[in-house]
Amino acid sequence: VTSGLVVPFATARDQRRAADPAASAWVSANAGSGKTKVLTDRVIRLLLAGTPPSRILCLTFTKAAAANMTIRVFEQLGRWVTLDDLKLGETLAELTGERPAPALLKAARRLFARAIETPGGLKLETIHAFCERVLHLVPFEANVPARFAVLDESKTDELLALARGRVLIEAASGAPGREDLTAAMNVVGLDASGDTLTGLLDAAVRHEGVPSDPDELRLRIARLRYALGLAADEEAGDIRRAMLEDGIRPAEWPEIARELRRTRSSTDAKRADALDAAASAGRPTRGSRLI
Amino acid sequence: VQQARVFTIPPGLPFLPILADALTGGELSDGWPAGSSLADSTIYLPTRRAGRALAHLLAERSGRRAILLPRILPLGEVDEGLATDAPSERSELPPAIPPLERRLILTRLVQRWAAEIDRDRLLRIAPGVPFTVPGSPADAVALAGDLEALMDALATENVDWSALEDAVEIDLSRYFRLTLDFVRIAHEHWPAILAERGASDPARRRNAALDAEAARIAEAPGGLIVAAGSTGSIPSTARLLAAIAGQPNGAVVLPGLDLDLDERGWRAIGGAAATSSRRRPGDGLDPGVYGHPQFLLKQLLERYLGLERGQVRVLGPSEKAGTERRRLLSDILRPADTTDSWADTSPFERLVLARAGGDGIAIIEAADEREEALAIAVALRETLAEPGRRAALVTPDRNLARRVAAELGRWGVQVEDTAGLSLADSPAGRLARLAAEAAIDFQPAAILALLAHPLVTLGWPRAQTERATAALEIAALRGPAPRPGLAGLATALAVRRDARSGRDPLPRRRLADEDWDLAAELLDRLARAFAFFSGRELDDGVLDLVALAGCHGHALNELTAPAPDEPREPSTDERALDALFDELASAAVEDGLGRSVLGRFGEYPAFFASLARVRVLAPEPRATHRRVKILGLLEARLLDTDRVVLGGLDETIWPPAAETDAFLNRPMRVKLGLTPPERRIGQTAHDFVQALAVPDAIVTRAQKREGKPTVPSRFLERMRAFVGDAAWSEMVARGSRYCELGARLDHPAPVAAPKRPAPRPGAARFPRRLSVTAIETLVRDPYAIYARHVLRLEPLDRIAVPPSSADRGTIIHDILAGFASRHPDILPPEADQLLLQLGLDAFRPIETAYPELHALWWPAFERFMPVFLDWERERRRDAVAVHVESPGRVEFEFAPGETFALTGRADRIEVRADGRVAIVDYKTGVVPTNKMVAVGFSPQMTLQAAILMRGGFHAAASPDPPELLYLKIGGKEVATERAVEPPKGDARSMADIVAAHRDGLLDLVRQYGVDGAGYLSRPYPQYARTYAPYDHLARVKEWSLAGDAAEGAPL
DSSP states (O other): OOTTOOOOHHHHHHHHHHTOTTSOOOOOOOTTSSHHHHHHHHHHHHHHTTOOGGGOEEEESSHHHHHHHHHHHHHHHHHHHTOOHHHHHHHHHHHHSSOOOHHHHHHHHHHHHHHHTOTTOOEEEEHHHHHHHHHHHOHHHHTOOTTOOOOOHHHHHHHHHHHHHHHHHHHHHTOTTOHHHHHHHHHHHHHOOHHHHHHHHHHHHHSTTOOSSHHHHHHHHHHHHHHHTOOTTOOHHHHHHHHHHSSSOGGGHHHHHHHHHTTOOHHHHHHHHHHHHHHHSOOOOOOOOOO | OOOOOEEEEOTTSOHHHHHHHHHHHTTTTTTOSTTOOGGGOEEEESSHHHHHHHHHHHHHHTTTSOOOOOEEEEOOOOSSSOOSSOOGGGOSSOOBOOHHHHHHHHHHHHHHHHHHOOHHHHOOSOTTOOOOSSOSHHHHHHHHHHHHHHHHHHHHTTOOTHHHHHHSOGGGHHHHHHHHHHHHIIIIIHHHHHHHHTOBOHHHHHHHHHHHHHHHHHHOOOSOEEEESOOOOSHHHHHHHHHHHTSTTEEEEEEOOOOSSOHHHHHHTTHHHHTOTTOBTTTBSOGGGTTSTTHHHHHIIIIIIOOOGGGOEEOSOOSOTTHHHHHHHHHHTOOGGGGGGGGGSOHHHHHHHHHHHHTTEEEEEEEEHHHHHHHHHHHHHHHHTSTTOOEEEEOSOHHHHHHHHHHHGGGTOOOOBTTOEEGGGSHHHHHHHHHHHHHHHOOHHHHHHHHTSTTOOTTSOHHHHHHHHHHHIIIIIBSBOOOSHHHHHHHHHHHHHHTOOTTSOHHHHTOOHHHHHHHHHHHHHHHHHTTTOOTTTSOSSOEEHHHHHHHHHHHHHHHTOOOTTOOOOOOHHHHHHHHHHHHHHHOOOOOTTOOOOEEOGGGHHHHHHHHHHTOEEOOOGGGSOSSEEEEOTTTTTTOOOSEEEEOOOBTBTTTBOOOOOSSOOHHHHHHHTOOOTHHHHHHHHHHHHHHHTSSEEEEEEEEEETTEEOOBOHHHHHHHHHHHHHHHHHHHHHHHHHHHHHHHHTOOOOOOOOOOOOOOOOGGGSOSEEEHHHHHHHHHOHHHHIIIIISOOOOOOOBTBOOOHHHHHHHHHHHHHHHHHHSSSOOOTTHHHHHHHHHHHHHHHHHHHOHHHHHHHHHHHHHHHHHHHHHHHHHHTTEEEEEEEEEEEEEEEEETTEEEEEEEEEEEEEEETTSOEEEEEEESSOOOOHHHHHHTSSTHHHHHHHHHHTTOBSSOOOSSOOEEEEEEEOSTTSEEEEEOOOOTTOOOOHHHHHHHHHHHHHHHHHHHHTSOOOOOSOSSTTTSOSOOTTTTTTTHHHHHHHTOOOOOOOO
16 A cells, blocks of 8 residues: 555445455455455455465466565565564554454464465466466366466467368368358358458457357347347348438439539539439349348 | 584585585594594585585695595485486396386376276266377376376385375365376386386385495494585485484584574474474465475484484584574574564664675566576676686576576676586487477478578588578478478479579579589488488378387488588587487387387477486586586585575575475375475575575566566565565665666667668669569669669568468469460350369469468359459450460660660550550559559559550550550459549540650659669658568668658659
8 A cells, every 4th residue: 555645434444344354245446446455455364364375265367466466465464574563463453453462463473474385375366377277286187188288379370270271171162061161151252351251260269159049149130230220120221222312312313413414514414314324223122131 | 422423514605615624624523533544434425516526625635645535425316306326336126227218118108098098987078088188198208207206206205105095085085086097007017017127116226225325334334424415305315314423433514504593493393383283184284394494404303313403513614704694594584483583573683683694685676587687697797807706696497597698698708507408408409309390291491490400411511501401492492382291392393493484583593503403402311311200101190109219310310410521529419319319219118019109290299309308418517617607406505606696586486386296185295294395495495595695695586587477486575574675675776786787788879760771873773674563663662673673682482481362363364364365356155164164273273282272262263253254255345356464565765875675564455446455454452543543653554555655565556545454353343344544633635644654764764874863762651562572671660760751753
């Protein structure tokens, strides 16, 4: 906590409540408002209550946050080691809201060294690191290669490109049983090729949400239509028609063409011809469905 | 009873010199036995290296007299695993099985276990799901290594395998069944294999040897027997030390026993916690006790030597040097359970101790490993400025060691890492790995990486190999990938040689006949080297990987064969590599059915690397600096230096991560009586104290390693908490000096931004012939013409490039040209069939080599065909003749006696029924706008028109300006026609524009060809291509940032 910053009483009280290890808490707050402090306090209070440090698991989303949390816990516990009884008592009271017993002061001073010597390290880590660690510990049970390593980005790209190539070949070869793939390829190929197509495929793979369940698919499409502001039965032809006709109505086009011809400019004459042609043409056919 | 002679040499003092003094001065023997000389004594030291150093010191002390040295024997102490120095020749057990053979047999057993595992009973995976725990042969090697570590741990602590079954708790038995089944390899199959071979297990044999040694000492006392420098980490060693200490003629010298720690603290190490009632299942024994630097020594004293700490005598100078540092370190690292006593010392006293003890310590907190290494290098280099002073870097991080060695190269200081280099990372090891990788399928990049290795000679002088490599690279490896394999490469080389033409890339056109010969010869030699070691030949099926190593070795012999007249001595690493292959050849790995380690060829490189990685090469004494050393923790144990740098003080490095293995968890290890992994932390803590006790000490860490934030070492965290902010920041301030010096070294002198280049090679150098597309480049980026046509530089193609959209454009051009040229006047009724056939033929090479590209390109071409045919029929309706790929050329005199030739190849020239001519250009890329054409940035079509009007095309001629037409291929419309016309707002007719461009060209040619104008780089940045091959040469990024503005006008 930055010195000189006055934490409002209510905030301090809320933070203390959230850091109480006896309570389950959900904390949602702005950046810089003290979420990490609450989490650190909670870890420290667990330790203070006698929990062996190896039995605490604290997960974060980034490596930086995990390292930062660990350093903060050590820093705070490290400060306690050399504080005199009065100051340490005050600090503990502020943390827990209770006057500490003299025995707790001694225990609190030992926490620092005990915490940094946690077997296998204090477990403040990212979710990925945690899962990786568990899998490394029980490869037999998890059926993973005993000393697996997580793929790096370039190797991932390489493998993705390989997989993409295989799918494209399968789609193009029209292999029996993959007619759906060939059909999809024929539709997509009209609009996208080259980098656009590979980008599209990657996006589809990354957002594994392209559902195979037809009901789910209908629901997703309905949501997309809603987001685009499309009415239930609106289709591509309707949009095209609206673009043409909902401005100046077709009935007025011949009139405008007549006006244009009066300017005697060759460009305007061309425009007038186009307008006449458009007005005499039939209504645009209803096009394919938008989505 | 005579008191046992147990001594200690405090940390921070030079261990071996003090030991040598004590040996020659008689302090160790108390004068016993009377009349015995140094030559009769036996001295045990941790390693052979320490033995050599002591012998050297003793010889020094004898002055000029020749002396008989004592018997100096190694105890074979190592961090983990097995000693290589163990006194094995003194055992009665059969010889130990060679380590490589042990690893390979266990690997084979692991593979068999995985193949024969009882899926129904042990595995809970669905049928058809592969069991991937050993995912590859390399994985199996790693698992075998883990299993060896467990076997050695059990042997070292003398624990029986049956204890393992008992250690598994009932409620966990289901879970551990699989593991127990796995370790059965070690205790059911292994002993039988050993018995059959008449060999013994290395760890058990070492134990037996040490125990036999202890027994012999007890029976036959000779001269003085001294064991020095060991912490007794292996029980058998501890027993030997006890036997020595128990003899009237024996003495033990301990390294750095802590005599400063108070009694309460001392009691809390090991003993107190072991009887503690606060133990809980799952939390194991309080692991902090193993992590204390004195744990091993205390255990040795109390359990084996039966002594109190007070009975140990101190060797060394009696002055107070270093006492404060030792007191400080002792207090900082006191057992966790007694750290509350820190608060008992008043803040003032603590500050006094911190300042006195911390005097001479500097702490470097670098931002990352790069900065850390540079700061260390500066600190080491500083010592060299003072004559005679020595410095050492001590670090468990071999990467850091390598970085520091490299940074020291700035001053020409050559230091080799004494901790040694893995064979896999040595030059010879890298060569072996590159050869194995290349052999999988001889990809061009892999072949080039192999040939770039300086050891590859193939029976030639290296310079000749390099020349041949360059020729092969330019001739066959750059540009489109040849067919895979060495044979495919040879075909590609032959084809390209036969089809040499003026349209080849310039670098290839420059190859002389002898270059082509050399490239072919190189391929022949490679084919010979890889005759029996090729993934293409051996691709299918499962191979004996151990036997395959023989082929690998043979290939390497061919690859490194020296030129006949330049025989060469193999280097240390080459000899080590040869030794590995020899051992692989002689290792008897097969079981009764002849099965060995199995795998596919593609898995061999990783398998080989996993074996090469565990071999560590001893550094060459010649290569290490006299006054600067880089040491691992083991090498640093009996350190003697003036300045020490402790590098890599971050958690998981120093101390290392205390990971349990995949077999036993922490509680099970404790139950079995195995020491927890924290014992390693205790050992590194002892190393930390020993090193940091040197008066002039620098400690370094990095806030980030490999881009990931780190947590500072617990030793530093403890120091910081104890000494307080004031003393800590003083130490950090002393350290930051080295970072600042390092930063200053890397701060470049300011460099003025270069000006936009406009080289003036002179009018005579202006090319006398350019194509219409080159003229477009001359307008947009004259510098590119200078680089291409004056300097004759051309970018190399990339290595084995997949076809690009430009290649696709070429294919389509060829199809269309072929189509029209077959029927220049009338289209036959089966035109669509013809076009389809031409397309199929043209795309076939892509289909075979790059099916995934074909999958994208062919459907697009299929959509294009009918649209194109419609267009073609429309055009043919009033075309009299169609000519494709017509070459055109006109010459004009731009100065007296000086002619310039303008050339251009028209995609298509049509003669219309009305006598007019049309020039059509197919564009698969971007079509220039009419405006770009009119203002002269894209004069390709207008200049073609100019050529036509001057009668430069044989195909057709017309004094009138032709119709100019682009056919844009691709995009959503598949094919679109676009006529070149005067843009809006431009009152000129096409004839005017063509004439203007013709005159503009003449002016341009005169500018360069008469006036010798400078070839400016990218005069109009907005019209230049976003990337051009000569931009780097023209340093565009540099001057364009400086804001050099555009000038001049296009055609």
